Amino acid sequence: MLYIVLLLVLAALGLLVPALTTSQHVWAWLSVGASGAAAFVLVLDWWLRRRSTDDQPAAPTAVRTTAVGATTPDLDHQASPDDQDKQDQGGTDTPISPDQGIEPPEEDTDAADLLIVTDLTTEVHVLDERPRYHLTTCTWLASRTTLALPIDEARQLGFTPCATCHPDNTLAEAHRTSARP
Known part of the structure; x- marks a missing residue:
């Protein structure tokens, strides 16, 4: 995707040269359009990457034993039903x-x-x-x-x-x- 953005930015710069050397506004608008397309592709790439990291499953909750002997859940992870069963049975995670x-x-x-x-x-x-x-x-x-x-x-x-x-x-x-x- 970043190669597409690079190509679009280069195209925008290439279209900007004739827009500045001639008096035709169409080249300037094409340059603006290529820049807008590059921005759209960047936002799309960011959104797809963000969505793919959100779809990954969370790690199971670990049960931590304190010095006193009480077990407390490790709040860095989400709990699953299997983890709750292990905690109820007094077991610990492997x-x-x-x-x-x-x-x-x-x-x-x-x-x-x-x-x-x-x-x-x-x-x-x-x-x-x-x-x-x-x-x-x-x-x-x-x-x-x-x-x-x-x-x-x-x-x-x-x-x-x-x-x-x-x-x-x-x-x-x-x-x-x-x-x-």
């Missing part, structure tokens, strides 16, 4: 494998936990070309080769916490526990 090409959602880190985590140097694990950092015990990692980084460095590099293993919540809670007498 872990998402990195081989599926689907990233786990980002952990919603509490502000108090974030203040603690930014000063820690505890090692977390990252996968090359993936945006999340994980605990060693994360089920999403499976048997993939990981790179260990201090959590403060991982955050500085732009990695975000995994919602499957909750590294920020877990490490902040461990730090609070070890700081108590």
Whole structure:
């Protein structure tokens, strides 16, 4: 579609030259028409791309277990009837494998936990070309080769916490526990 827009813009410029060199207004109107057609094709392309992303199915809702043990829905996704059945039966979602090409959602880190985590140097694990950092015990990692980084460095590099293993919540809670007498 963008090639069509480029051709229409070039045609408009080509028609503008005779409109400026001659006294005939028809060339100017043809140039305006080609420019309008290019604008229409751009809007049509935008609308089609927007519509195709709206038609994609949403990911199922993940159930997150907090440190207290209560389960709360992960509000980043829409719920399906199967997810509700799993939640009613006390089950959890099957872990998402990195081989599926689907990233786990980002952990919603509490502000108090974030203040603690930014000063820690505890090692977390990252996968090359993936945006999340994980605990060693994360089920999403499976048997993939990981790179260990201090959590403060991982955050500085732009990695975000995994919602499957909750590294920020877990490490902040461990730090609070070890700081108590």
